[in-house]
Amino acid sequence: MDELIAVGRIGPPRGVRGDVFVEPFTDTPDERFAPGTTLQTDPPERGPLTVEALNLSGARMVLRFEGLADRTAVEALRGVRLVVPSSARAPIEDPDEFYTSELVGLAARTAGGAELGPVKDVIDIAGADYLVLDVGGTERLVPFVSAIVPTVSVAGGFVEIDPPEGLFDL
Known part of the structure; x- marks a missing residue:
């Protein structure tokens, strides 16, 4: 089964004609949210949604579905995540790069080989990424920087x- 990946989150309405601010979670929002693109939603009963128009309001992205x-119709969508199947993402050719969602479920171990537990999530706190580990039944946050996480092997x-x-x- 193809995992669904969030590519954006619907924010507040803009104006009264059905435009809505969207926070993109993608490096290519102009491609991902191009007019005519149909996106699934989380929760699923709120979609699918087809992009009618894409505009920028300053540095913010505005969509019309x-x-x-x-305004009332799009206000009901506030907080809904826009998702796509993971297979819809562009493949990464560099073996040293990966999607952060690929880290979830990987086994975490120390440089000495001691098993720590699985990576439960990757979160962003104030612009820094952290691995969420389950270490002996306790949730631990590990700064995701090369000095602390020197090796990532998605294939391994x-x-x-x-x-x-x-x-x-x-």
Whole structure:
């Protein structure tokens, strides 16, 4: 089964004609949200939605969806995530690059080989990425920087953690 990946989140309406601000989670929003593109939604019962128009309002992206012609209709979509099948993403050719969603489920282990537990999630806090690990039944955040996570092997199914002293002591 093809995993669904969020490519954006619907925000507040813009004006009264059905336009809505969208926060993109993609490097290519002009391609991903091109007019005529149909997107699935999370929750699924809110979609699918087909992009009618894409505009920019300053640095913010504004979409209009087919069949949603007023503020009330798009207000009901606030917070809905726009999703696509993972197979719709562009392939990554560099073996040292990956999609962060590919990290979820990988086994985390120390540089010495001690098993820590699985990567449960990757989150962004104040512009920095953190791996969420389940270490002995306790959730731990690990800064996702090369000094602490020197090795990522999606093909091998693991990430290697070189934790500084005290990282897991709290």
